[in-house]
Amino acid sequence: LYLWSLFVLAKKSDFASLDTYPIRTAKQEIFLDEDNLAKRYQGLLYQKSYRDEKSTVQIIYTKQYNSAVMISRILEGVGIRVVDISQQNKQPKVCTVYEVGESFSGTSQDLSQFFHCNLVEGKTWVSDIILELADVEPLWTGK
Numbered sequence: 001l002y003l004w005s006l007f008v009l010a011k012k013s014d015f016a017s018l019d020t021y022p023i024r025t026a027k028q029e030i031f032l033d034e035d036n037l038a039k040r041y042q043g044l045l046y047q048k049s050y051r052d053e054k055s056t057v058q059i060i061y062t063k064q065y066n067s068a069v070m071i072s073r074i075l076e077g078v079g080i081r082v083v084d085i086s087q088q089n090k091q092p093k094v095c096t097v098y099e100v101g102e103s104f105s106g107t108s109q110d111l112s113q114f115f116h117c118n119l120v121e122g123k124t125w126v127s128d129i130i131l132e133l134a135d136v137e138p139l140w141t142g143k
Helices: 002-009 034-041 048-053 065-078 106-115 134-140
Strands: 023-026 029-032 056-061 081-087 096-099 118-121 129-132
Touching: 048 106, 056 065, 065 081, 065 134, 096 106, 106 118, 106 129
Parallel strands: 056 081, 056 129, 096 118
Antiparallel strands: 023 029, 096 129
């Protein structure tokens, strides 16, 4: 009953239509145009609490730069500041979120939960939080 009342009382302007996806064609195949999609829907799921927290994130990838870029777009779209994308040669086994301090921020907890990563107290050098993609990286290739 509560959900029904929310929909009935909502204005049409409270909703955004997602029915027209930007596409591109190449070699007689149809692809989702990621750049136009990002421009069109950037900020749609924005959460002010991430900006209020003022945490910055560095994304570490091993092989697939495109995966890191796609993830950074998603994070920026919800309000998380990504300040660096770096490559490392060592192959970590599992995705890990690192943050300095004894208590973890809401941003690091949400990153850990969303990507199913370990949440570890550890040293950071460029940002407040490090997201080391590891086994998550191949899932976000965008191809």
